[in-house]
Amino acid sequence: MQVRTRFAPSPTGFMHLGGLRTALYCYLFTKKHEDGKFILRIEDTDQERLVEGAVEVIYDTLRGCGIHWDEGPDVGGPVAPYVQSERKDSYLPYAKQLIDEGHAYYCFCTKEDLQQRREAAEAQGLTWKYDKHCLHLSKEDIQQKLDSGIPYVVRQNTPVTGDSDFDDLVYGHIMAPNETLDDMVLIKADGMPTYNFANVIDDHLMGITHVIRGMEYLSSTPKYNLLYKALGWDIPQYIHLPTVMRDSKHKLSKRDGDAYYSDFVKKGYLTEALINYLALVGWNPGDEREFFTMEELQQAFSVEGLSKSPAIFDINKLTWFNAEYIRKLDADKYLELAKPWFDSVLDGKGIDYTRLAQLMQGRTEVFNRIPEMVAFLGERPAFDTSLYENKKQKSSLETTPDALKLSISLLDSVSDWTEENIHKALMEGIAAAGLKNGTVLWPLRIALSGLLSTPGGAIEIAFLLGREESMRRLESALDQLA
RNA sequence: GGCCCCUUGGUCAAGCGGUCAAGACACCGCCCUUUCACGGCGGUAACAUGGGUUCGAGUCCCAUAGGGGUCACCA
Numbered sequence: 001m002q003v004r005t006r007f008a009p010s011p012t013g014f015m016h017l018g019g020l021r022t023a024l025y026c027y028l029f030t031k032k033h034e035d036g037k038f039i040l041r042i043e044d045t046d047q048e049r050l051v052e053g054a055v056e057v058i059y060d061t062l063r064g065c066g067i068h069w070d071e072g073p074d075v076g077g078p079v080a081p082y083v084q085s086e087r088k089d090s091y092l093p094y095a096k097q098l099i100d101e102g103h104a105y106y107c108f109c110t111k112e113d114l115q116q117r118r119e120a121a122e123a124q125g126l127t128w129k130y131d132k133h134c135l136h137l138s139k140e141d142i143q144q145k146l147d148s149g150i151p152y153v154v155r156q157n158t159p160v161t162g163d164s165d166f167d168d169l170v171y172g173h174i175m176a177p178n179e180t181l182d183d184m185v186l187i188k189a190d191g192m193p194t195y196n197f198a199n200v201i202d203d204h205l206m207g208i209t210h211v212i213r214g215m216e217y218l219s220s221t222p223k224y225n226l227l228y229k230a231l232g233w234d235i236p237q238y239i240h241l242p243t244v245m246r247d248s249k250h251k252l253s254k255r256d257g258d259a260y261y262s263d264f265v266k267k268g269y270l271t272e273a274l275i276n277y278l279a280l281v282g283w284n285p286g287d288e289r290e291f292f293t294m295e296e297l298q299q300a301f302s303v304e305g306l307s308k309s310p311a312i313f314d315i316n317k318l319t320w321f322n323a324e325y326i327r328k329l330d331a332d333k334y335l336e337l338a339k340p341w342f343d344s345v346l347d348g349k350g351i352d353y354t355r356l357a358q359l360m361q362g363r364t365e366v367f368n369r370i371p372e373m374v375a376f377l378g379e380r381p382a383f384d385t386s387l388y389e390n391k392k393q394k395s396s397l398e399t400t401p402d403a404l405k406l407s408i409s410l411l412d413s414v415s416d417w418t419e420e421n422i423h424k425a426l427m428e429g430i431a432a433a434g435l436k437n438g439t440v441l442w443p444l445r446i447a448l449s450g451l452l453s454t455p456g457g458a459i460e461i462a463f464l465l466g467r468e469e470s471m472r473r474l475e476s477a478l479d480q481l482a
Numbered sequence: 483g484g485c486c487c488c489u490u491g492g493u494c495a496a497g498c499g500g501u502c503a504a505g506a507c508a509c510c511g512c513c514c515u516u517u518c519a520c521g522g523c524g525g526u527a528a529c530a531u532g533g534g535u536u537c538g539a540g541u542c543c544c545a546u547a548g549g550g551g552u553c554a555c556c557a
Contacts, residue, residue: 218551251550286496307488457517
């Protein structure tokens with residue numbers, strides 16, 4: 001049997017990381033199977049939440065992540081259209097059929113009515129559930145309301161006795177008493193289907209064999225199954241996914257400012273690192289491997305490796321992955337990606353970006369941390385002379401003036417300002433003076449950078465700064481000590 | 483509150499009746515080193531609780547507790 005899955009996002013304008021992970025698993029699962037088809041379906045039944053350009057965001061994100069769909073709005077397919085608003089007319093007939101067979105009914109209750117009854121029930125400490133009020137309307141009554149144009153919705157008529165159960169590939173056997181199932185709205189007053197209904201209809205019409213989605217749908221699945229049965233359709237296999245959490249109490253949400261794919265890209269996280277990490281939140285390959293390309297993920301993925309418990313999104317580990325991926329970048333690629341960040345604080349300063357990139361690549365965890373690490377090359381920050389003191393390097397406020405003077409004369413003797421020459425001049429001069437490297441190099445680096453730690457040592461920094469700027473900084477450092 | 487799901491170190495997690503309970507991130511220490519980082523070595527740290535079942539339980543069952551989800555004319 002051909003495996004057909006679907007990723008069905010709402011076009012909200014952003015790609016949530018939880019959604020991205022769902023898409024990823026869905027894609028991986030499908031590619032695991034011979035001739036499996038991964039379908040992209042846009043769920044835009046909520047006309048009030050339409051966002052301009054939102055569908056493009058979905059396309060771009062998925063493609064950028066290496067997740068490719070076989071059928072979808074833009075590429076077409078045998079069961080087009082793939083946008084729910086364009087399928088609007090296909091839902092009502094099924095709703096009518098359900099009504100005729102007693103599995104659904106017209107409901108004329110207004111939101112206000114409902115609100116009132118709900119509050120009344122809750123005031124008594126009762127659990128509110130639609131009271132099937134409109135189920136008991138007479139045929140004539142219904143027809144008359146319909147004729148006079150009173151707005152209506154269509155509700156599912158769920159049984160009040162018995163149990164519903166099904167098997168989930170991740171969570172196993174799930175059973176729920178029917179009496180706890182609400183008569184959910186299938187068709188809204190505006191004629192659009194609700195997600196709950198459109199989903200069932202489309203999944204069937206599109207031949208979806210495996211429904212892969214977040215576990216927030218686990219408890220409404222019995223209701224969907226009732227619909228499948230009423231329509232005489234086969235129920236698909238279910239694969240519900242554990243939630244991605246921000247911490248033990250909250251799921252990763254929009255308001256944290258770091259729940260969207262674009263947030264991370266903006267900060268300087270690499271897509272490959274994000275995908276790699278995301279794949280491991282809620283799934284493991286069963287062995288010790290941690291690094292995966294998309295191809296390797298396709299190979300390694302299996303439903304058995306999916307976990308049931310919610311997983312906390314660990315920015316720390318993501319950052320580690322990112323740093324690892326950055327280190328593996330080609331030097332050219334790194335420079336290309338780092339340049340805008342260098343420019344943000346060093347534009348026009350004449351710094352050798354190629355050399356700077358070499359020094360920075362191994363120290364960059366996230367690109368947005370670059371500016372604060374290299375800004376000192378553009379302008380030395382004010383610093384306290386106590387930085388010169390370092391016991392281990394045998395450097396103190398007493399040894400510093402002489403060390404800086406020696407540095408100045410040594411650097412002054414360098415004819416061609418290359419790192420090699422600077423290194424040679426300093427090392428030989430320090431040895432000749434009978435000093436320890438640290439005694440000279442430590443204060444030199446402090447004087448040049450004004451920083452306790454820098455990307456590179458005194459020699460690299462002197463080189464990057466250039467002779468003129470280096471000398472200027474050393475002289476002013478000496479003044480500061482006087 | 484009803485219903486559903488979940489519960490191994492701070493985090494991700496292996497384990498699928500018999501292990502001194504893996505590994506990774508983070509953290510700490512040491513080494514390397516002209517700082518930092520990288521790298522190398524080492525360390526701290528866990529089976530939520532209580533009952534069963536069993537020769538034997540993190541692994542099976544039942545409670546309790548804690549957490550999450552869901553109860554919309556949102557998806």
